[in-house]
Amino acid sequence: QKEVEQDPGPLSVPEGAIVSLNCTYSNSAFQYFMWYRQYSRKGPELLMYTYSSGNKEDGRFTAQVDKSSKYISLFIRDSQPSDSATYLCAFLRSNDYKLSFGAGTTVTVRA
Amino acid sequence: DGGITQSPKYLFRKEGQNVTLSCEQNLNHDAMYWYRQDPGQGLRLIYYSQIVNDFQKGDIAEGYSVSREKKESFPLTVTSAQKNPTAFYLCASSSWTGDETQYFGPGTRLLVL
Numbered sequence: 309q310k311e312v313e314q315d316p317g318p319l320s321v322p323e324g325a326i327v328s329l330n331c332t333y334s335n336s337a338f339q340y341f342m343w344y345r346q347y348s349r350k351g352p353e354l355l356m357y358t359y360s361s362g363n364k365e366d367g368r369f370t371a372q373v374d375k376s377s378k379y380i381s382l383f384i385r386d387s388q389p390s391d392s393a394t395y396l397c398a399f400l401r402s403n404d405y406k407l408s409f410g411a412g413t414t415v416t417v418r419a
Numbered sequence: 420d421g422g423i424t425q426s427p428k429y430l431f432r433k434e435g436q437n438v439t440l441s442c443e444q445n446l447n448h449d450a451m452y453w454y455r456q457d458p459g460q461g462l463r464l465i466y467y468s469q470i471v472n473d474f475q476k477g478d479i480a481e482g483y484s485v486s487r488e489k490k491e492s493f494p495l496t497v498t499s500a501q502k503n504p505t506a507f508y509l510c511a512s513s514s515w516t517g518d519e520t521q522y523f524g525p526g527t528r529l530l531v532l
Contacts, residue, residue, distance in 0.1 A: 312461065342520065351425075351509055351523035352462075396461065405450075406477075407521060409461035 311335050314397055314410030322418050327384040331397035331410045334378065339402035341373050343382045346394045346412070355395075356382070387417045422446070423524035425510050430529045432497065432504060440495045440527045442510030449514060451493035452521060455479060456507040465508075468493055497529060505531050 314331045344352035356371040358364045364371045372381040397410040423444045432438045450469045454462040464477030468487040482501025511521040
């Protein structure tokens with residue numbers, strides 16, 4: 309079993325739709341939960357991070373963590389063409405502070 | 420302007436050649452990292468360094484080498500022993516003050532001639 313599993317996509321949605329992205333994990337040492345956004349041929353940029361179960365909102369983005377079920381989600385409301393990118397979930401291990409990444413989900417928002 | 424810079428943006432390697440990728444940060448971060456990204460795969464850790472003059476192997480260190488002589492610089496050498504070097508290479512840095520989030524540079528794409 310892989311340490312991190314991310315819904316592979318790709319996803320194509322019309323402008324204004326809600327985008328839902330999901331990752332599951334198996335390592336109980338994961339302490340911080342992050343989402344990165346990566347535009348084509350660019351470095352990933354940190355979108356959101358949290359360390360507790362529950363929801364965290366930032367504008368149109370909501371990060372959801374369920375530690376008991378070991379999954380995290382990212383929701384994008386009122387999606388825009390500029391949201392078209394690959395989204396990577398990432399997990400920070402508490403024992404050695406290394407990051408483990410999902411493979412990424414590519415999202416296209418159609419105008 | 421604080422951030423991480425990587426150069427060059429594109430790099431071509433011939434068979435049997437060693438090439439060095441540059442990574443510089445002015446964020447005053449203690450830790451620096453090198454990742455490799457292949458299509459359809461997550462980022463994989465090559466090497467990381469938590470302090471100057473010290474570094475550790477990541478998950479895929481074979482065929483790579485690094486140095487950390489200055490806090491702001493962490494160059495990566497792709498040696499001829501790395502048989503499949505074509506990939507997108509990403510450098511990252513983080514602080515150790517309770518905010519362990521990693522910030523990434525723009526990446527270097529390495530291609531083999």
